[in-house]
Amino acid sequence: MAHINLLPWRESLRVEQKRNYLTMLAGIAIVGLGLMFGVGTVVDNMITNQGKRNQFIDTQIVSLDAQIEKIKDIKKDKEAIEQRMALIEQLEASRNAVPRVLDELVKLVPPGLSFRSFSRKGNQIEILGVSESNNRLADFMRQLEQSKVFSSGVLSSIVADTSALEAVSDFKLTFTINPSVAPDFSKINAEVKQ
Numbered sequence: 001m002a003h004i005n006l007l008p009w010r011e012s013l014r015v016e017q018k019r020n021y022l023t024m025l026a027g028i029a030i031v032g033l034g035l036m037f038g039v040g041t042v043v044d045n046m047i048t049n050q051g052k053r054n055q056f057i058d059t060q061i062v063s064l065d066a067q068i069e070k071i072k073d074i075k076k077d078k079e080a081i082e083q084r085m086a087l088i089e090q091l092e093a094s095r096n097a098v099p100r101v102l103d104e105l106v107k108l109v110p111p112g113l114s115f116r117s118f119s120r121k122g123n124q125i126e127i128l129g130v131s132e133s134n135n136r137l138a139d140f141m142r143q144l145e146q147s148k149v150f151s152s153g154v155l156s157s158i159v160a161d162t163s164a165l166e167a168v169s170d171f172k173l174t175f176t177i178n179p180s181v182a183p184d185f186s187k188i189n190a191e192v193k194q
Contacts, residue, residue, distance in 0.1 A: 097182035101125075104149040112136045123177045125150075131169050134158070144175055152176040 109115075112132035119126045131137040137158070144153040153175040161168045 097177070100181060101149060101177055104147060108140060108143040108147060108150075110136050110139050110143075113140055123179065123182060125175055125177065127171075127173045127175075129171055129173070130161070131158075131171055132166065134169060137169070137171055137173075141173070149178060149181050150175050151178055 113129060113136050115127050115129040117126075117128040131140075137155070141153045141155065144150045153173060156172040156174060158169050158171045161170050
């Protein structure tokens with residue numbers, strides 16, 4: 001009987017196992033809470049960093065939008081300047097238009113044809129005149145059509161003048177100056193004003 005152990009060893013073993021279990025459970029809970037805190041901190045940092053990136057991108061977008069508006073304004077200014085330059089070039093090209101038109105008319109008018117009035121509106125020229133014969137007037141119109149300075153000759157009216165001593169005809173002729181010689185400034189001004 002000397003080897004019989006009467007101490008409650010099973011109960012002390014159970015208490016020790018329970019204490020080990022609770023210690024392990026507390027350790028796992030602490031590690032779990034630590035992991036949750038760590039993951040939460042990392043996610044918060046990621047959200048904060050992404051918010052900063054988004055704010056930076058928004059700032060850059062606003063800056064780029066402002067630059068785009070400036071570029072649009074610059075393009076509008078450039079187009080206006082190009083139109084003005086085109087107008088200036090056309091003005092320079094047409095500077096000698098009036099003498100050239102009159103010189104060409106003098107060359108084209110056949111004998112027996114005279115002008116009573118000559119008016120110009122834009123690139124349209126209207127002539128009221130007298131012709132000794134219809135053939136001379138037809139010859140003048142043919143020469144106008146062949147000219148590099150004029151085009152679109154339209155004979156509005158031709159009336160025989162019976163009051164004159166000789167057989168003459170009054171006529172009204174309208175024709176156009178080619179835009180290469182004298183641009184139509186009313187159209188150009190309308191384009192520039194736009």
